[in-house]
Amino acid sequence: xxxxxxxxxxxxxxxxxxxxxxxxxxxxxxxxxxxxxxxxxxxxxxxxxxxxxxxxxxxxxxxxxxxxxxxxxxxxxxxxxxxxxxxxxxxxxxxxxxxxxxxxxxxxxxxxxxxxxxxxxxxxxxxxxxxxxxxxxxxxxxxxxxxxxxxxxxxxxxxxxxxxxxxxxxxxxxxxxxxxxxxxxxxxxxxxxxxxxxxxxxxxxxxxxxxxxxxxxxxxxxxxxxxxxxxxxxxxxxxxxxxxxxxxxxxxxxxxxxxxxxxxxxxxxxxxxxxxxxxxxxxxxxxxxxxxxxxxxxxxxxxxxxxxxxxxxxxxxxxxxxxxxxxxxxxxxxxxxxxxxxxxxxxxxxxxxxxxxxxxxxxxxxxxxxxxxxxxxxxxxxxxxxxxxxxxxxxxxxxxxxxxxxxxxxxxxxxxxxxxxxxxxxxxxxxxxxxxxxxxxxxxxxxxxxxxxxxxxxxxxxxxxxxxxxxxxxxxxxxxxxxxxxxxxxxxxxxxxxxxxxxxxxxxxxxxxxxxxxxxxxxxxxxxxxxxxxxxxxxxxxxxx
Ligand SMILES: [Zn+2]
Numbered sequence: 361x362x363x364x365x366x367x368x369x370x371x372x373x374x375x376x377x378x379x380x381x382x383x384x385x386x387x388x389x390x391x392x393x394x395x396x397x398x399x400x401x402x403x404x405x406x407x408x409x410x411x412x413x414x415x416x417x418x419x420x421x422x423x424x425x426x427x428x429x430x431x432x433x434x435x436x437x438x439x440x441x442x443x444x445x446x447x448x449x450x451x452x453x454x455x456x457x458x459x460x461x462x463x464x465x466x467x468x469x470x471x472x473x474x475x476x477x478x479x480x481x482x483x484x485x486x487x488x489x490x491x492x493x494x495x496x497x498x499x500x501x502x503x504x505x506x507x508x509x510x511x512x513x514x515x516x517x518x519x520x521x522x523x524x525x526x527x528x529x530x531x532x533x534x535x536x537x538x539x540x541x542x543x544x545x546x547x548x549x550x551x552x553x554x555x556x557x558x559x560x561x562x563x564x565x566x567x568x569x570x571x572x573x574x575x576x577x578x579x580x581x582x583x584x585x586x587x588x589x590x591x592x593x594x595x596x597x598x599x600x601x602x603x604x605x606x607x608x609x610x611x612x613x614x615x616x617x618x619x620x621x622x623x624x625x626x627x628x629x630x631x632x633x634x635x636x637x638x639x640x641x642x643x644x645x646x647x648x649x650x651x652x653x654x655x656x657x658x659x660x661x662x663x664x665x666x667x668x669x670x671x672x673x674x675x676x677x678x679x680x681x682x683x684x685x686x687x688x689x690x691x692x693x694x695x696x697x698x699x700x701x702x703x704x705x706x707x708x709x710x711x712x713x714x715x716x717x718x719x720x721x722x723x724x725x726x727x728x729x730x731x732x733x734x735x736x737x738x739x740x741x742x743x744x745x746x747x748x749x750x751x752x753x754x755x756x757x758x759x760x761x762x763x764x765x766x767x768x769x770x771x772x773x774x775x776x777x778x779x780x781x782x783x784x785x786x787x788x789x790x791x792x793x794x795x796x797x798x799x800x801x802x803x804x805x806x807x808x809x810x811x812x813x814x815x816x817x818x819x820x821x822x823x824x825x826x827x828x829x830x831x832x833x834x835x836x837x838x839x840x841x842x843x844x845x846x847x848x849x850x851x852x853x854x855x856x857x858x859x860x861x862x863x864x865x866x867x868x869x870x871x872x873x874x875x876x877x878x879x880x881x882x883x884x885x886x887x888x889x890x891x892x893x894x895x896x897x898x899x900x901x902x903x904x905x
Pocket of ligand 1: 701734
């Protein structure tokens with residue numbers, strides 16, 4: 361069954377209740393104004409733990425307060441404070457490859473990107489053996505183990521980006537083993553770094569290719585000098601490798617040649633479950649760099665409209681407030697303004713709050729969350745998922761907003777993770793009324809469903825709805841954005857921006873959230889979705905009364 365036919369089957373199975381018409385419509389000019397302010401240079405790219413954070417938090421709280429919402433954080437506060445570990449590059453890095461009695465330097469930036477989430481001020485890895493570990497995946501439930509018990513302690517692992525079946529030709533035995541070209545969690549760099557740490561490796565470098573990563577090297581390189589954040593870990597030595605990062609494809613290929621190996625052939629071998637790690641005999645790598653490591657506090661902003669009849673049940677809207685702050689300059693611009701990503705989402709949150717306040721009080725509560733540190737690994741949402749202010753078992757759904765494209769209305773709405781839950785059905789009904797259609801993620805190989813803030817909550821069982829109008833990959837605006845602006849200083853607001861399309865998207869997300877808030881229904885994960893069991897565990901907490 362294709363993702364789309366799952367959608368259609370689900371539509372037939374659920375009967376929806378009528379819902380009020382729009383008391384007001386989202387206002388494109390208001391959306392535009394919020395983005396103008398939040399993405400201005402004054403906010404310095406909304407970096408976590410920078411002056412931009414304070415400006416952003418103040419702006420959001422001011423808007424929610426003016427609209428008459430209540431604080432939604434702990435103890436009547438507007439914010440939930442999360443303690444995060446922060447590491448920042450200090451000085452240059454020395455990276456040396458030795459083989460056959462000769463050694464050469466690799467440059468951090470153009471050749472390789474490396475950092476550490478360990479809370480230490482210097483990382484030194486000396487003459488480590490280099491091992492190719494295939495896709496770096498251990499997935500017993502899929503009958504896959506790239507490691508085969510090999511001792512990888514103290515070694516630097518090279519691993520292929522994405523899943524073992526990504527890009528496999530049709531009919532290849534591996535095809536479909538990891539959900540086809542849709543990226544699973546095993547394809548994500550976050551997973552590969554963690555798995556390497558569990559194996560005691562000294563380092564892990566993901567071999568970059570643009571198709572497999574979903575973005576070009578320039579996207580990684582540009583944001584690489586921004587501070588890195590992590591939740592505060594009880595045992596960082598066990599959970600984090602000393603050195604983690606990415607290596608350019610051609611640079612990695614040279615390492616294989618140095619060891620007399622053919623990367624193309626090994627890459628093919630890595631597509632089989634029989635693969636065992638291959639040492640790059642005679643090649644060693646040394647990595648040395650300084651960093652500053654400290655702890656900071658950052659904040660999720662939370663605002664709430666209490667439900668009239670079921671205040672203990674929550675429809676949760678979320679959007680991350682952070683961008684990359686100030687990082688590697690491109691030209692003379694070092695401010696990563698994050699206009700599309702994700703000032704537009706914040707503008708949407710504020711407009712949604714306004715629409716809810718313009719109508720009757722919802723039956724269930726509605727919470728608006730602006731998450732911190734999404735770009736650093738979904739950390740604000742992860743913190744909330746571990747420390748929920750409003751119970752997750754009675755959170756009806758999490759409607760995530762991560763980027764509206766400026767421009768006119770898109771006839772198509774991309775659904776990330778289409779077919780995973782019944783929230784699709786609620787979206788489809790309202791989209792159809794608008795004369796629009798839903799399509800599955802056109803680039804599932806990029807793992808979009810695992811790359812935004814609904815994911816940590818989904819892992820805890822909360823049904824997710826993540827739609828992105830216009831990101832179809834076919835229109836000029838989305839192609840231009842992904843190629844030229846995404847995660848770059850050029851993701852900026854300009855006076856030419858038109859938010860007419862985003863306004864219709866906000867109307868749509870409002871209607872869906874309003875339908876859910878005024879309903880007694882609990883949308884479920886569909887059979888086979890990876891979060892079904894987590895949700896089922898708390899079924900007793902949910903009633904239809
Ligand atoms: Zn984003």
